[in-house]
Amino acid sequence: MRGPRGTDAPASAYPGGYDAGNGHRPGLPEGRRPVEVLNPANPLWGSNGIAFGPDGRLYVAEFLGGRISALDLAGGGLDVVVPADGPVRSPDDLAFGADGSMYIADLVPGRVWRRGPGGEYTLVCEGMENPNGITCIGDRLFVNEMKMDGRLLELFPDGGEPVVLAEGLALGNAMQRGPDGCLYYPHMVTGQIWRLSPDGGVPEMVADRVDRPVAVRFDRGGVLHVLSLGPEGIVTRIDLHGTGSRTRITSGVVGLDNAAFDAENRMFVSSYASGGITEMSPDGRTRTIVPRGFDGPYGITIDLGGTVYAADHYRVAGPSAPLPVRPGSPVLPGPPGPPAPGSGHGEARGSEEGDVTSHLLAPFVHGIVADGELLHLTSQFGDVRTLDPGTGSLRTRVSGLRRPLGVAVGRDGSLVVAEAGGGRVLSVAADDTVTVLAEGLGCPTDVALDAAGRVYVSDERAGAVFRIEPDATTAVVTEGLAAPQGLTVQGDTLYTVETGRRGLRGISLTTGASWTEAEDLPVGTAPRTAASPTDAESELFSHGLPGLAPGFAGIAAAPDGSLVVSGNAEGTVLRLTPSGPR
Numbered sequence: 158m159r160g161p162r163g164t165d166a167p168a169s170a171y172p173g174g175y176d177a178g179n180g181h182r183p184g185l186p187e188g189r190r191p192v193e194v195l196n197p198a199n200p201l202w203g204s205n206g207i208a209f210g211p212d213g214r215l216y217v218a219e220f221l222g223g224r225i226s227a228l229d230l231a232g233g234g235l236d237v238v239v240p241a242d243g244p245v246r247s248p249d250d251l252a253f254g255a256d257g258s259m260y261i262a263d264l265v266p267g268r269v270w271r272r273g274p275g276g277e278y279t280l281v282c283e284g285m286e287n288p289n290g291i292t293c294i295g296d297r298l299f300v301n302e303m304k305m306d307g308r309l310l311e312l313f314p315d316g317g318e319p320v321v322l323a324e325g326l327a328l329g330n331a332m333q334r335g336p337d338g339c340l341y342y343p344h345m346v347t348g349q350i351w352r353l354s355p356d357g358g359v360p361e362m363v364a365d366r367v368d369r370p371v372a373v374r375f376d377r378g379g380v381l382h383v384l385s386l387g388p389e390g391i392v393t394r395i396d397l398h399g400t401g402s403r404t405r406i407t408s409g410v411v412g413l414d415n416a417a418f419d420a421e422n423r424m425f426v427s428s429y430a431s432g433g434i435t436e437m438s439p440d441g442r443t444r445t446i447v448p449r450g451f452d453g454p455y456g457i458t459i460d461l462g463g464t465v466y467a468a469d470h471y472r473v474a475g476p477s478a479p480l481p482v483r484p485g486s487p488v489l490p491g492p493p494g495p496p497a498p499g500s501g502h503g504e505a506r507g508s509e510e511g512d513v514t515s516h517l518l519a520p521f522v523h524g525i526v527a528d529g530e531l532l533h534l535t536s537q538f539g540d541v542r543t544l545d546p547g548t549g550s551l552r553t554r555v556s557g558l559r560r561p562l563g564v565a566v567g568r569d570g571s572l573v574v575a576e577a578g579g580g581r582v583l584s585v586a587a588d589d590t591v592t593v594l595a596e597g598l599g600c601p602t603d604v605a606l607d608a609a610g611r612v613y614v615s616d617e618r619a620g621a622v623f624r625i626e627p628d629a630t631t632a633v634v635t636e637g638l639a640a641p642q643g644l645t646v647q648g649d650t651l652y653t654v655e656t657g658r659r660g661l662r663g664i665s666l667t668t669g670a671s672w673t674e675a676e677d678l679p680v681g682t683a684p685r686t687a688a689s690p691t692d693a694e695s696e697l698f699s700h701g702l703p704g705l706a707p708g709f710a711g712i713a714a715a716p717d718g719s720l721v722v723s724g725n726a727e728g729t730v731l732r733l734t735p736s737g738p739r
Contacts, residue, residue, distance in 0.1 A: 189673070189674065189675050189676065190661070190674050190675050190720070190733040190734060190735065191733070191734050192675060192678070192731055192732070192733050193731070193732040193733075193734065194724070194729050194730075194731060194732075195465070195476040195478070195512075195729065195730040195731070195732055196450060196451070196476050196477075196512035196513055196728075196729055196730055197448065197450065197512060197729070198450070198679075198724075198727040198728050198729050199432050199448075199449075199450030199451055199452075199727070199728030199729075200226075200235055200432070200433075200447050200448065200450075201217060201219055201222070201226060201235075201432035201433060201434070201447055202219045202221045202222025202223075202224070202432060202452065202728070203219055203220050203221040203222065203428075203429055203430075203431075203432050203452050204217045204218075204219065204414065204415075204427035204428055204429070204432045204433060204434060204447075205217075205218045205219065205220045205248070205249050205250060205414050205415060205427060205429055206218040206248070206249055206250030206251045206252075206262070206291070206331065206414070206415050206427075207251075207415050207416070207417045207425065207426075207427045207434070208251055208252055208253060208417055209253075209417055209419060210227065210253055210257075210259070211253060211257040212227075213229075213230075213231075214227040214228060214229050214230070215227070215228040215230060215417060215419075215425060215434065216228075216238070216251055216253075216259070217427060217434065218248040218249055218250055218251050218261070218262075219248065219432075220247055220248060220249045220264065220429070221452055221470065221705075222241060223241040223245065223246055223247060223248070224237055224239055224240055224241040224243075224245075224248070225237070225238055225239035225245070225248050225251065225259075225261070226238065228434060228446070228447060230419070230425075230446065235447065239259075239261070239272065243278070244270065244278050244280075245261055245263050245270055245278075246263055246265060246266050246268075246705075247263055247264045247265040247266070247704070247705055248261050248262065248263060248264075249262050249263075249264040249288075249289050249303075250262040250289055250290055250291045250330075250331055250415070251291065252291045252292045252293045252298075253293060254271075254293045254295075254296055254298065254314075255293070255295045255296045256274065256296065257274040258271050258272065258273050258274060258314070259271070259272040260272075260281065260291055260293065260298055260314075261291075262288040262289050262290070262291045262300060263288065264287050264288060264289055264303070264699065264704075265287075265696055265699045265704040265705055266283070267283060267284055267285040267286055267287070267288060267699075268280060268281075268282065268283045268285070268288070269281040269282045269283075269285065269288055269291070269298075269300055269312060271314050279314070281298070281312055281313075281314050282300075282312050282319055285300070285302060285310075286302050286304050286307070286699075286700040287302050287303040287304045287307070287699055287700050287702060288300050288301075288302060288303075289301060289302065289303035289329060289330050289331070290303070290329050290330050290331045290332040290342055291332075292332050292333050292334060292340070294334050294340075294355055297311060297355065298311065298312045298313070298314060299311050299312070299322075299332070299340060299355065300312055301326055301329030301330070301332060301342055302326065302329055303328050303329055303330055303345070303702070304326075304328060304700050304701060304702065305327060305328065305346070305701065306324065306325055306326070307324075307325075307326035307327075307328065307329045308321050308322075308323065308324050308326065309321070309322045309323040309324075309326060309329065309332075309340070309342065309353065310322060311355070320357075322340075322353060322355075322357045323351075323353050323357075323360050326342070326344060326351075327344040327345065327346035327347045327349075328343075328344065328345035328346050329342050329343065329344070329345075330342070330343050330345055330370075330371050330372055331343070331371065331372030331373065331374070331384075331414075331415050332373060333373055333374055333375055334355070334375075335352060335375055335379075335381070335397070335398075336375065336379040336398050337352075337398065338354070338355070339352040339353060339354055339355070340352060340353050340354075340355055341363070341373045341375075341381065342373060343367075343370035343371065343372065343373055343383065344370070345369065345370060345371060345386070348365065348366055348367050348368065348369065348370060349362050349364065349365050349367065349370075350362070350363050350364040350367060350370060350373055350381070350383060350395075351363065363397060364381075364383070364395055364397075364403075367383050367385075367393055368383075368385040368387060368391045368393060368405075369385045369386045369387050369391075370383045370384070370385065370386075370393075371384050371385065371386040371413060371414060371415075372384040372413070372414065372415045372416060374415075374416040374417070374418065375418075376418050376422055376424065377418055377420075377422040378422065379398050379399070380394055380395070380396050380397075380399070381394070381395045381396075381397050382394055382395075382416060382424070383395065384413040384414070384415065384416055384426065385413060386412060386413060386414070386429070387412075387518070388411045388412070388515065388517075388518045389407050389408075389409065390407060390408035390409045390410035390411060390413055391405060391406070391407055391408075391413075392405070392406050392408060392413070392416075392426075392437065392441075393405045394406070406439070406440065406441035407441055408426070408435075408437050408441050408443050409441075409443065410426060410428055410435050410437070410443060410449075411428060411430050411431060411472065411515045411518065412428045412429050412430025412431060412471060412472070412518060413426055413427070413428060413429075414426075414427045414428055414429040415427045416437075423436060424436065424437045424438075424439075425437070425446065428449055429471060430452070430469075430471040430472050430515065430518065431449035431450060431451070431452065431469075431472070431474070431513065431515065432447075432449050432450055432452065432728075433445065433446075433447050433448055433449030433450070434446040434447040435449075448512075449513065450512070450513055450728045450729075451467065451469050451474065451513060451725075451728040451729070451730075452469050452470045452471060452728070453467065453468070453469045453470050453523075453708070453709070453723060453725045453728070454467035454468065454469045454474070454711070454723040454724075454725055454728070454730060455467070455468045455469065455470060455522075455523040455524070455525075455708070455709040455710075455711060455723060455725065456468040456523055456524040456525040456526075456535070456562070456563060456564070456603075456643075456709060456711035456723070457525065457643075457711040457712065457713050457721055457722070457723045457730065458525050458526045458527040458532070458711075458713045459480060459527060459713050459714075459715045459716065459721060460527040461527075461716055462479060463479035463480040463481060463715070463716060463717075464479045464480075465479070465480060465713075465721055465730060466516065466525055466527065466532060467525070467711075467723060467730060468519075468522040468523050468524055468525040468534065468535075468711070469522070470521060470522065470523070470537075470706065471518065471519070471520070471521070471522075472515050472516070472517060472518050472519055472522070473515075473516045473517040473519055473522060473525065473532070473534070473544070474513055474514060474515045474516060475513070475514055475516065475730070476512060476513060476514070476730050477512055477513060477514045480715050480716070480717060480719070480721070480732065481717050516546070517544065517549075517551075519534060519536070519542075519544075519551070520536060520537075520538060520703070521536050521537035521538055521703045521706070522534045522535070522536050522537075523535055523536065523537055523561075523562055523706065523709055524561060524562050524563050524564040524574075524575075524603075524709075524711075525564070525711075526564045526565055526566055526572075526713075528566045528570075530545070530546065530547060531543055531544065531545055531546075532544040532546060533554075533564050533566065533572055534564070535558075535561035535562060535563075535564050535574060536561070537560065537697060537703050537706050538556075538703065539556055539557050539558040539559060539560070539561065540553055540554075540555065540556045540558070540561075541553075541554045541555040541556075541558070541561055541564065541572060541574055541585055542554060554572070554585055554589050555574075555583075555585055555589060555591055558574070558576050558578075558579065558583075559576055559577070559578030559579040560576065560577045560578035560579075560697060560706075561574050561575065561576050561577070561583075562574075562575045562576075562577045562601075562602050562603060562709055563575040563601075563602060563603030563604045563605075563615075563643070563644065563709075563711070564604070565604045565605055565606055565612075566606075567584065567606060567610065567612075568606070568610045570587055571584050571585060571586050571587065572584070572585040573585075573594065573604045573606065573612055574604070575601040575602055575603055575604045575614055575615075576601065577600050577601055577602055577617075578697070579596075580596060580597055580598045580599065580600070580601065581593055581594075581595065581596040581598065581601065582594045582595040582596075582598070582601055582604060582612065582614050582625060593629070594612060594625050594629060595614065595623075595625045595629055595630075595631055596629075598614065598616050598619070598623070598631070599616050599617070599618030599619040600616060600617040600618035600619075601614045601615070601616055601617075602614075602615045602616065602617045602641070602642045602643075602644075602709065603615045603642055603643050603644040603653075603709075603711065603712075604644060605644040605645050605646045605651065606646065607646045607649075607651075607666060608646075611624055611625075612624070612625040613625070613634060613644060613646070613651060614631075614644070615638075615641040615642060615643070615644045615653050616641070617640050617641060617642055617656075619636070620636060620637060620638045620639060620640065620641065620657075621633055621634075621635065621636035621637075621638060621641070622634040622635050622636075622638070622641060622644065622651065622653055622664065634651065634664060634666075634669070635662075635664050635669070635671050638653065638655050638657070638662065639655050639656070639657025639658045640655065640656040640657035641653040641654065641655050641656070641662070642654050642656050642680075642709055642710045642711070643709070643710050643711040643712035643722065643723065644712065645712045645713055645714045645720070646666070646714070647714040647718070647720070649665065649666045649667050650663050650664065650665060650666065651663075651664045651666055652664070652674065652712060652714075652720060653712070654678070654680055654710045654711070654712050654722060654723075656680045656681045656708075656710050657681075658676070659676065659677055659678050659679070659680055659681060659726075660673055660674075660675060660676040660677070660678060661673070661674040661675040661676075661678060661712075661720070661722065661733065662674065674720075674733070675733055678722065678724065678731065679724040679725075679726040679727040679729060679731075680710040680722065680723070680724060680725060680726055681708060681710070681725070681726045682707060682708035682725070682726065708725050708726075709723070709725070710722065710723045710724075710725050710726075711723045715732070718734075718735050719732050719733060719734045719735065720732070720733040721733075
């Protein structure tokens with residue numbers, strides 16, 4: 158099926174998934190909820206390093222997807238060339254050698270791979286710490302590390318010990334050989350651009366006070382382009398080898414990651430925050446080549462005005478169109494506006510991206526719940542934070558938790574949090590005091606409260622949903638589930654997303670009976686093979702920075718009586734409308 162804007166990317170990246178063009182699945186079994194897809198599937202699971210290959214196609218490293226795809230700009234075809242089930246775990250950047258070999262920086266395992274012209278894989282180096290920026294000069298290979306006090310090294314694919322050319326990088330990233338023959342690379346933390354001879358020597362700073370530099374790229378005329386990782390999509394052009402002038406353009410592409418110039422000097426950029434490939438003109442105008450979308454989504458929530466917010470790993474985002482609301486429902490303010498000056502916690506932004514809107518860049522956000530005019534967020538970093546969309550302020554409530562996921566709001570305004578890595582359910586009071594409601598769970602994933610204020614928790618590892626009693630014990634509500642994750646209560650029915658069976662289960666809170674509400678849903682983790690909940694902790698962090706995270710398919714009850722589910726196996730949001738009396 159031909160995808161958006163002439164690409165051959167399928168409308169669904171998930172086997173048996175939804176036809177995003179039709180927006181529904183035909184042939185609904187009796188008693189099942191009708192399903193509407195609110196946005197097209199994401200063809201790219203984040204787009205990070207990009208480079209033109211010897212065949213003229215644009216190759217895209219998908220860090221979150223664990224694969225590399227190739228885009229034919231002329232014909233529109235998008236093909237997976239390094240699959241997710243191969244030896245490469247988390248490709249972040251790539252480069253091509255003189256013989257056509259592809260070199261891949263595999264960030265979390267700390268490896269660099271060579272994929273030969275015939276498709277064979279060879280391990281070039283292991284034991285690096287967050288290898289990221291990678292480039293070739295002829296048959297020479299250079300890699301830097303994205304960490305504090307990182308290194309820049311020359312590697313030798315045919316054997317030989319790596320040679321350290323520089324140390325002390327403040328988070329290195331995408332680098333390239335300049336017109337003078339030197340290697341140019343960013344210090345992401347300090348906002349500086351440095352250069353170094355490929356034969357070593359003393360590094361030299363060539364630009365300072367550059368906006369959050371994530372990549373340096375030279376166009377065909379030798380002008381340096383520095384990409385910013387912020388929400389505005391800023392690119393700073395510096396004519397280092399000409400007049401020395403500096404100009405800045407704002408593209409609106411949230412979370413730029415990398416760039417490549419074709420033979421006609423057209424600039425193509427990628428986004429770590431939302432995937433896609435975009436052509437960017439010198440004046441900042443953009444043209445979508447591969448559409449952007451969700452990196453997850455993970456947790457999901459709906460405010461009383463019908464706006465859907467999803468925790469999307471790098472940002473808070475949602476479908477651009479709000480859900481319908483019941484007549485007489487109170488309507489809250491729309492998407493967040495600009496941040497409060499000096500808030501220092503990312504930027505709130507209503508950036509339109511076709512069918513998906515970015516509201517806020519938030520590091521590694523996975524859980525989310527609406528609470529009046531506020532949003533509460535959990536982060537892979539171990540934080541629980543509260544966002545005021547009206548002012549853009551983001552306040553940290555708790556830190557140091559082990560992989561907090563689902564979050565709900567109690568009747569007294571306290572937050573209830575599932576601490577998946579700690580096996581606990583916590584309560585966070587208005588004054589940020591933390592109380593343990595339950596502990597000793599396998600992998601508590603999401604939480605929900607009924608009208609009486611009773612707390613329920615899904616345990617992905619135990620395959621069960623529990624009710625937490627006032628004495629901190631747990632009672633089984635239902636068991637025998639396959640990896641239950643998202644959890645919500647609507648009336649006297651509890652719903653959980655059963656990712657192991659790709660379905661939605663309904664559970665009566667009065668009789669205990671359970672049934673299938675929907676099946677064959679695009680939920681789980683795709684395309685990258687997910688670590689088991691037992692092993693997930695080992696990949697969560699990588700040398701002081703977040704690494705890979707297991708998926709989380711959230712669910713929320715909407716004001717109109719429908720349910721909204723994270724279709725995280727294809728990058729969609731699903732709306733399940735009521736099926737009538739059972």
